[in-house]
Amino acid sequence: MTDEPTARETVTRAFRVAYDGREYAGFQRQPHAHTVGDALLEALAEHGVVDRGSGATHATPPGYAAAGRTDAGVSAVAQTVAFEAPTWLTPRAFNGHLPGSVRVWAAADVADDFHATHDAVRRTYRYHLHAPESGADAPSSAARRDREHAVDDDRFRTALARFDGKHDFHNLTADETGTVRDLDTAATREGNALVVEIAADGFPRALVRRIIGAARAVGRGTADPAWIDRLLDAEPIPGERGVGPAPPEPLVLWDVTYPDAEFAVDREAAESARVAFGERHRDARHAAAATGAVRDRLFSAAEEV
Numbered sequence: 335m336t337d338e339p340t341a342r343e344t345v346t347r348a349f350r351v352a353y354d355g356r357e358y359a360g361f362q363r364q365p366h367a368h369t370v371g372d373a374l375l376e377a378l379a380e381h382g383v384v385d386r387g388s389g390a391t392h393a394t395p396p397g398y399a400a401a402g403r404t405d406a407g408v409s410a411v412a413q414t415v416a417f418e419a420p421t422w423l424t425p426r427a428f429n430g431h432l433p434g435s436v437r438v439w440a441a442a443d444v445a446d447d448f449h450a451t452h453d454a455v456r457r458t459y460r461y462h463l464h465a466p467e468s469g470a471d472a473p474s475s476a477a478r479r480d481r482e483h484a485v486d487d488d489r490f491r492t493a494l495a496r497f498d499g500k501h502d503f504h505n506l507t508a509d510e511t512g513t514v515r516d517l518d519t520a521a522t523r524e525g526n527a528l529v530v531e532i533a534a535d536g537f538p539r540a541l542v543r544r545i546i547g548a549a550r551a552v553g554r555g556t557a558d559p560a561w562i563d564r565l566l567d568a569e570p571i572p573g574e575r576g577v578g579p580a581p582p583e584p585l586v587l588w589d590v591t592y593p594d595a596e597f598a599v600d601r602e603a604a605e606s607a608r609v610a611f612g613e614r615h616r617d618a619r620h621a622a623a624a625t626g627a628v629r630d631r632l633f634s635a636a637e638e639v
Contacts, residue, residue: 348416380431407582425603437607490553509538543579
């Protein structure tokens with residue numbers, strides 16, 4: 335007489351992870367810095383899923399991988415990590431040992447050979463660029479009070495559109511391989527911000543932030559649109575004519591697409607994430623209101639002189 339088969343105790347599971355990256359040194363673990371990856375593995379250690387370590391010495395579960403290695407300061411709403419997990423590890427259970435700045439909100443059970451990095455077919459980033467409109471139809475007060483960041487929408491969109499399609503972006507990244515990418519770009523105005531969406535199958539280091547930096551320079555009128563063509567040229571560009579990356583904090587890993595993964599939202603976990611990020615947004619708005627009031631007072635004082 336044979337034993338009856340028992341229920342499987344582990345499954346390969348992919349988790350959607352949202353995080354506020356401002357307090358982390360990026361996603362990937364590092365020896366002497368605290369990262370989002372550290373926070374996830376510390377939680378798994380608290381749950382008894384992996385052996386406890388310290389920082390980069392935490393063990394990883396079998397098959398552990400992430401969709402992308404976001405830089406220091408970059409946030410995410412749909413970062414994806416996958417590994418062999420106990421069946422009881424739901425998003426809401428995962429959150430039990432995570433800080434409020436990191437929240438798991440959805441999951442999908444996937445094939446055992448699933449790889450969160452290699453199986454992603456599309457990654458989408460959104461950059462929330464503070465950019466009061468400076469064109470003919472722009473409110474003059476916004477542009478006057480914040481001249482340093484004001485942009486002309488038409489010039490910005492013209493520059494951004496030049497990055498659409500397949501190009502070799504070797505002049506816009508420090509990476510030496512994987513620089514040929516096929517991009518889709520768009521920019522939507524939301525008040526004093528331009529929300530820039532850039533999607534591709536993958537991105538070399540700092541590419542999105544350098545694209546933003548280049549389009550912003552054209553939008554501000556400090557660079558000519560033809561400069562974009564030079565950045566996309568096959569000839570290496572001298573350092574003094576290159577473009578530095580825009581700040582990381584406004585950048586969000588917005589979506590990652592997997593053709594064979596169906597993510598189910600954990601409503602309790604998603605609500606927990608909404609509340610946690612609502613509190614962080616409120617705190618950031620309070621700080622911005624104070625510094626904005628100081629700026630406006632100084633602007634008024636300067637106007638009176």
